[in-house]
Amino acid sequence: MLLKCPIMLIHNFIVLIIFIFLALPITTVAEPIKVLTQPKNLDKEKVALGRLLFFDKRLSKDNSVSCETCHLLKEGGDDNIKISIGINGRKGIINAPTVYNSGLNFRQFWDGRAPTLEIQALGPVQNPVEMGAFWPDVIAKLQADHVFSQRFIQSYPLGINRQNVTHAIAEFERSLVTTDAPFDRYLNGDASAISEDAKEGYQLFKKYGCVSCHQGAAVGGNMYQVFGVVNSYFKKRGNITEADYGRFGLTANRMDMHSFKVPSLRMVAHTSPYFHDGSVKTLREAVDVMFEFQLGREAPDQDKDKIVSFLKTLAGKHKEFQ
Ligand code: HEC
Numbered sequence: 460m461l462l463k464c465p466i467m468l469i470h471n472f473i474v475l476i477i478f479i480f481l482a483l484p485i486t487t488v489a490e491p492i493k494v495l496t497q498p499k500n501l502d503k504e505k506v507a508l509g510r511l512l513f514f515d516k517r518l519s520k521d522n523s524v525s526c527e528t529c530h531l532l533k534e535g536g537d538d539n540i541k542i543s544i545g546i547n548g549r550k551g552i553i554n555a556p557t558v559y560n561s562g563l564n565f566r567q568f569w570d571g572r573a574p575t576l577e578i579q580a581l582g583p584v585q586n587p588v589e590m591g592a593f594w595p596d597v598i599a600k601l602q603a604d605h606v607f608s609q610r611f612i613q614s615y616p617l618g619i620n621r622q623n624v625t626h627a628i629a630e631f632e633r634s635l636v637t638t639d640a641p642f643d644r645y646l647n648g649d650a651s652a653i654s655e656d657a658k659e660g661y662q663l664f665k666k667y668g669c670v671s672c673h674q675g676a677a678v679g680g681n682m683y684q685v686f687g688v689v690n691s692y693f694k695k696r697g698n699i700t701e702a703d704y705g706r707f708g709l710t711a712n713r714m715d716m717h718s719f720k721v722p723s724l725r726m727v728a729h730t731s732p733y734f735h736d737g738s739v740k741t742l743r744e745a746v747d748v749m750f751e752f753q754l755g756r757e758a759p760d761q762d763k764d765k766i767v768s769f770l771k772t773l774a775g776k777h778k779e780f781q
């Protein structure tokens with residue numbers, strides 16, 4: 460007995476080590492896509508003020524356009540058209556991305572020219588093809604609204620000014636995180652949260668290398684990549700405009716030609732048409748384009764269909780959306 464005990468102890472110890480060793484890969488293999496979680500530390504009242512401003516048409520010159528005109532929250536946070544239409548029916552030059560989960564982007568805009576949501580929000584108000592206004596006029600209109608002014612000053616002691624207005628809008632946008640997607644429930648261990656096709660689609664998304672560019676909690680939004688890594692998308696499409704330059708438009712560096720922020724795919728089931736030029740209507744076609752120009756490889760139709768099934772599981776919920 461006395462002899463057996465230490466042997467048993469050693470034996471148990473070895474079994475334990477083997478068990479930990481075997482279990483390790485299962486528990487610690489990091490998935491390249493992470494669960495989206497509710498943002499913390501947001502100021503509720505500032506979020507509420509930002510929401511009012513996001514829907515406020517006084518931010519445009521003739522009180523006809525709000526942020527929400529082009530970022531329809533019930534429709535997935537974009538406008539569902541190829542190229543956005545602003546004040547007086549003026550046509551923009553580029554497709555509107557969704558505002559959902561935009562707080563997770565490492566930079567804002569297709570070419571990443573705005574480092575923060577606050578700086579991003581300065582743009583549309585003065586953009587002649589969007590809201591066509593001047594900030595001083597917008598601030599004056601808002602200040603003239605005494606009820607709003609009074610409420611605003613409770614959260615921002617310096618009152619209504621450009622910096623505080625854009626901060627409130629950004630705070631609201633940071634709250635636009637879509638959580639509890641079927642895919643997140645799957646990542647959290649609910650094997651029945653998504654279909655078998657979607658599960659295989661996720662494996663294919665990793666296997667083919669989509670995940671090298673679309674990754675993290677937002678499934679994108681954390682790097683720049685050239686559109687047309689393998690084959691020239693633009694040569695095939697033709698009619699190149701400034702909007703197609705991507706980062707080159709900012710840096711004038713040839714390496715940045717056609718380089719864009721990799722978009723988040725979280726809400727992609729709801730944000731057709733796709734790409735910065737809005738050139739493609741269905742998710743299936745978008746996947747074709749990615750295979751041809753980003754990966755330069757063929758794949759059987761059924762693999763692409765499964766990837767589409769997977770992409771559809773990425774959309775979560777938000778009270779503004781559904
Ligand atoms: C006329 C339509 C229109 C209006 C109005 C508009 N936007 Fe946009 N928004 C766009 C377009 C188009 C882009 C893409 C522009 C680009 O990348 O060059 C964009 C980009 C964005 C982005 C960047 C998202 C990303 O993934 O990079 C955010 C955030 C955003 N808008 C928020 C706002 C806010 C806040 C307002 C109101 C102050 C607003 N938008 C008003 C059309 C519009």
Ligand code: HEC
Nearest residue numbers: 668669672684686719721722733734735745746749750753
């Ligand atoms: C080398 C990087 C890279 C790889 C690999 C890649 N993508 Fe993309 N993806 C991008 C970039 C960049 C864009 C934006 C292109 C544009 O519109 O200018 C994009 C756009 C998309 C869009 C459209 C999103 C929108 O909102 O318009 C979808 C869908 C998509 N990718 C899915 C995939 C799938 C599926 C794969 C694998 C088959 C894949 N991507 C592989 C970089 C990549």
